[in-house]
Amino acid sequence: MTHHILIIGAGQAGLQAAISLRQAGFDGPVTLIGAEDTLPYQRPPLSKAYLKGEMALDRLLLRPDAFFQSQNITLRLNSVVEGIDRASQTVTLVGGETLSYHKLLIATGAPPRRLPLEGADASNVYYLRTLKDSDKLRNILEVDGRIVIVGAGYIGLEVAAVARAAGRDVTVLEMADRVLSRMVGNTVSNFFQNLHRGHGVDLRLGAQLCGFTNKGGRVVAARLGDGEEIPCAAVLVGIGAAPDQGLAVDAGLKVENGIWVDESARTEDPAIWAAGDISNFPSPFYGCRFRLESVPNAIEQGKTAGLTMAGKEHIYDALPWFWSDQYDVKLQTVGCLPPADSANRHEIVRGDAARAPLSVWTFVGDELRSVDAINEPAAFLMGKRLIAARTKIDAKKLADPATELKSLM
């Protein structure tokens, strides 16, 4: 049998694996199967430049059509895998076609969590994951009326910024008592709360969304726990994502908040790998497991899977990092924020906590764990190096504004 490598999911991680397979010299057949009808593209601009209308579609594409031909990668778009049979090493597509594999990568990503509320299936309730979602959302940015955004995570806040720039009235409803509560500490949350309020966003923290008032199949108002009704023209839901792991569950693979893999992205089945938003992997650096939703994670893990499938053993041990653009502010974060109740957790703020540029350095004891840099890329890049090298840092020196970041290395 030919050594056929099959990849389910033509997104950031799946494409990267295909690229890395070829870079590692694998010259057998590679098939990339994607449910969407577009060439693999990057998602971050969908809530930023592309949503604003400042970036053309072809600039979203991760590789041009010619790439797939020249690299001899078979791209099957508009194709959905509905089952994996591990015993016969085959997958079945919707429509009935069966493809066999020698090695398989599952890179199906993490679609948005749905809002479990009555009326949330109305035609003007939007989610944002795909190019099509972004196109639909862009259309509603041109319509009058308030947009209610459910959830103050990155996606909700990025869309709020674009909507405000487009002149729309925006209400953001967040259940927690601060924004970005799963990703950053209080100082950074505060900064972004002030930023959005300063731009005219009606930001409600600790908000309880109870339901919607619908008319003719459309939401006309969002209803809060205290009885208040917020009239609106559209709703965007950004309450997180959940790994698309049904295929793995059905195939009997170990699944627990994502598909369970080792540091080389391999599942317990030696013929199957998983990478990107879908995978739950061990971090040698931190000595614990993660499931991350970020481009750098998809790239690094996709690379690891590709190289290992090609027979070049590789370990994924990169530090997590992320960025977000809101208004004229760029947040770059690196490392892993220790839980708020960690003993000896403390932070050092460089700069004025209310004004960019600033950076927040979070420690457990004398160990630097994460850096959040706001319009201060130097702090981000320096933090990345210091965390990776486990450099002991003189906290006093770091806190002194006169200290040059470079002198910390």
Place this chain on the structure above:
Amino acid sequence: MPKITYIEQNGTEHVVDAEAGVSVMEAAVKNMVPGIDADCGGACACATCHVYVDAAWLEKAGKKENMEESMLDFAYEPKDNSRLSCQITMSDALDGLIVRLPEFQG
């Protein structure tokens, strides 16, 4: 269409046609020029699209913004002619542009 020449560390040259309006990073990725990772896809967030701009083109390539400048400061072996290639937009004025690739992306 304006042309860009990318020169790898080992001297290999890649000459590509770049549409006006695309970045020097995008033209490299589209044309399979190795050595530019561009992890953030041009968001000026990753510093993995570092190039050295040929002296003759430095001025025409435009000025660095503050963000770019401080990112480059932490790139692998930054020099005076270092740029993030995602921040240089191609135009007819840049027809013939020559950039060299660093040994690593930071």
